[in-house]
Amino acid sequence: AQSVTQLDSQVPVFEEAPVELRCNYSSSVSVYLFWYVQYPNQGLQLLLKYLSGSTLVKGINGFEAEFNKSQTSFHLRKPSVHISDTAEYFCAVSENNQGGKLIFGQGTELSVKP
């Protein structure tokens, strides 16, 4: 069965510093990978997705993620964060034979301090 682990529950960082949010998954078949962001009291919004092709995926708001099949990882990065990036971030995986069902990680709270 597939599963997703986000290795950090909270990540505090100063404004303009780089950040990496870590995500590992397990699956016995090929997968599609997603990162979502949730701002306070809102639903989830898609940041980026990996479906196939280039392993480096760029998303909205300057975020990018790299798919590493051998390490079963899909870490999210941003070279310089802003206060407005403060939110909760979720990694999710979908197996290619399971329709659109997503399995989510536990979430990482990114807190950007001035």
Next chain:
Amino acid sequence: NAGVTQTPKFQVLKTGQSMTLQCAQDMNHNSMYWYRQDPGMGLRLIYYSASEGTTDKGEVPNGYNVSRLNKREFSLRLESAAPSQTSVYFCASSRQGSNSPLHFGNGTRLTVT
């Protein structure tokens, strides 16, 4: 451009009461989903509907029922609410297929006392 609309936004129930959470999407999506979000547990799938006329259980279906009323609407019913069902509930929709991202509503915050 409404996207996915959930009602109500907030609800307080007493143990044993019933209620229905409503969800509608205007993106002509085939698939719809109900998730619950609890602190430290991410989102867990309750039920989903791959297409109009079909529904299937997800990871945590006990205590819930669903109805795919038509292509636009997918409701979630709690027949006899329990404190363990205190959570934030999200409805989502997508085009059919594993590579289609989900579009989420803004959630319903439910408290069961």
